[in-house]
Amino acid sequence: MPRYDIRINGAARTIETSDPDQPLLYALRGLGLTATKFGCGLGRCGACNVLVDGQAVQSCMAPVASLEGKSVTTLEGLGTPANPHPLQAAFIAAQVPQCGYCTSGVIISAAALLGEKPKPSEAEIRTALDGNLCRCGTHVRVVRAVLAASGQEG
């Protein structure tokens, strides 16, 4: 069975799969990393976003084989309840999630943005998140939390 060496949340992992086209999403969830969610499998909602070498990538569209040698970070890898990433802390403080199903992908997209641009404008935040859908309507709180996490109180 083909094996792929991928760094996941800082640890070297080997993923074995008979199908190199298997999307990363299923490999991650199979490892118990279930923060990353299945929303469409079509690259249209952002629920499955993860960081690959710092960029936001839709894990439902990324075959495991394409990740060989890359570094993947999921929401679990950003921080923990006891030691949250600044974005996670800001999302908690702003009480962002309702159902929370979109939240992992939204935080990942925001982390990719802040990696590139530490103090984005409100319009830049919104544009960066246009690939993330939220049905519960948490958008206003999301924007406020990203501003707060980047040291710009919304």
Added chain:
Amino acid sequence: MTTSPDAPRLSRRTLLEGGALMVGFALGDALAPVGALAQGAARSAAAAAATRILDPKEVDAYLAINGDGTVTVWCGKVDLGQGLRVAIPQIAADELGIGLDRITYVEGDTALTPDQGRTAGSYGIARGGMQIRQAAATARKALVERAAHRLGVPADELVAADGAVRPRTGGAGLTFAELIGGARFDLKLDPKAPLKDPESYTLVGKPLPRPDVPAKCTGTLTYMHDHTVPGMLHARVIRPASVGAHLVSVDESSVADLPGVRVVRIQDFLAVVAADEWTAIKAAGALKAQWSAGSGLPAQAELPALLRASPGTTEQVLTTKSSTDAAPPPEDARSLTATYFWPMQSHASIGPSCAIADVSAAGATIWTASQGTHGNQATFARFLGLPKDKVRLIYLDGAGCYGMNSHEDAAADAAVLSRAVGAPVRVQWSRQDELGWDPKGPPQLIDIAGTIDAAGYIRDWRTDMWIPENTRGLPSIPLLAPEAAGLPQTPGLNSGMISQNGDPPYRTGRMQVVAHWLKTAPLRPAPLRSPGKPANCFAVESFLDELAAAAVLDPLQLRLSGLTDQRGKAVVEKIAEMMSWEQRPSPGPNSDQPVGRGRGLAYIHYKHDEAHVAIGMEVAVERASGAIRVERVFCAHDCGQIVNPDGVRAQVEGSIIQTLSRVLKEEVTFDRERVTSVDWSSYSLLTFSEVPKLDIALIDRPTEPPLGAGEAACAPVAAALANAVFDATGARLRTVPFTPERVKAALGGQASMPRT
């Protein structure tokens, strides 16, 4: 694929083993993870299931004082992200007289929680919470009486606070644990047990953080989609190629090269089952099946006309009021008629539905994100052929569902499959099936005729609505799996009261509302957040503005002059203040500009006895493209006593944004065979860039009963927007969604209403 041995899978599973999600509170620590108490508590809960009192008339069904002085609260309503997990404990802790940090909360498990009805209609707090408040008040009264007896002090000289009953004047008391710890109350809910003075509440009214938020932000909450059961198999169901099609043949050899795939066929129910999810997905894609022609769908463009002409319609007068004024209308009176249409819409959950079932001859356990944990019990028992008490449903968080999406169907799929293969089965729906096959918010066609005089008095009003009969509040939504598999069904869910709020909430002369109940409607209708009310309020509140424009009156003043309800007046006045409303008729002064700017508002007294909500909007409309830009939304919201202001605010934000999405963009499309809006391109939602600024004013009425806050603010959104577009351009939109094409058509003077 294989997972490495150190996969943290087992620890996730044990968190929920044997029971529902439990929440513990650590006050002042916003990062306390959900489930901090869960591991041990869940196991003891499983053991406790055998001895639980579930009768909703009993105090013991809702709460217990444990031997260590902590309190367990059981709630049959579930938290869908709307915050019941903190709001109900706030209510219970305050009424009982104990700190929130001493409460353990258990929700939505038919083996553990009392049946408080479906979590729907915004009744989570207003009904579910009030039952628990009454249970807590009954319990407190009993605790005080016990203490009076043991201390030899009159009951009215004692108070319950901080988990103990003490003399009001101070001195030694007895803790709840000393009074009853570990034993049952054996008391019926006493409707006369006095409630505390709202002034004395210390938790109710506070914006306490929701306990599940840290877990949702760090990926540690176990959603339905994340839950696993030992020995569980993964399945995908293959839906018919067309609505109503029958399965003719299946070519099992088409999946023969995929390892361990099993094809399950029961009449027209077809599924593939595999050991892992990706194999099941691939098998579902590879399986070759032949389907008969479907039962057909109407031509979409003809839908409004078909509703109006539908044979076998029954009429029902919902409201009628005769006029005392027999005189003919004065000459300056203006009479208008208009037709409004609201299309079918999807719940459009971000996560396609998922469920797990473990069914054997002895009984069934079903994990589901459905809002009807208890309500599904009889339905599932019937088609599984099991006694009701042998069917256990356990709620786990899912993607928000806002009524009845496909959670119930996924659970039925899993149950039918688990019984067929003799192992626990997890069913995950696809995006295409979720948008294609979820039961839909039904189409609504509404005519209004009315007469207004120059002084703004509405002399005459008549609403006619054409709506599907099976939305009449009857339990009538069939589930897909038992239907396809030919199993008997007792449908247990209904689609909400979609006929409410078809009458104007203002002083009128003669007034009548008539429902034309349609025998059939395309696709399964279901409750979708604020069932029916967004359309009815769209028609009523748009028409009010049409009357105002005809009489050349300011639409806000017209509402104030017609409102008799003081709380209604207060929210409309609040909107006037928030928007610095300038008194003038619509359309506004720049309505002929290339980019017209305007303002509009709408009001509802939700279901006539719930929240009062007024919404105002500021919009810009570009004539050339027909694009509407919603710049600002204002909302004044009175839902009585506010239990958790931040929770209410989040619900109002969500109601407004979600409904704006519905009004600007959403319509289920279909051809003559099937639904064609099955992905996020063909059924698109509002994006971050399109979400406007929101200004929300919550009006707290601490001494009034709490009313639902989960959906009332959905209702006025469409009319407020249509009225603002009219103010900005002079064009009147009467069909949802307000696409650029419809705006351009309305600007060009064509009626935006399809032919009827």
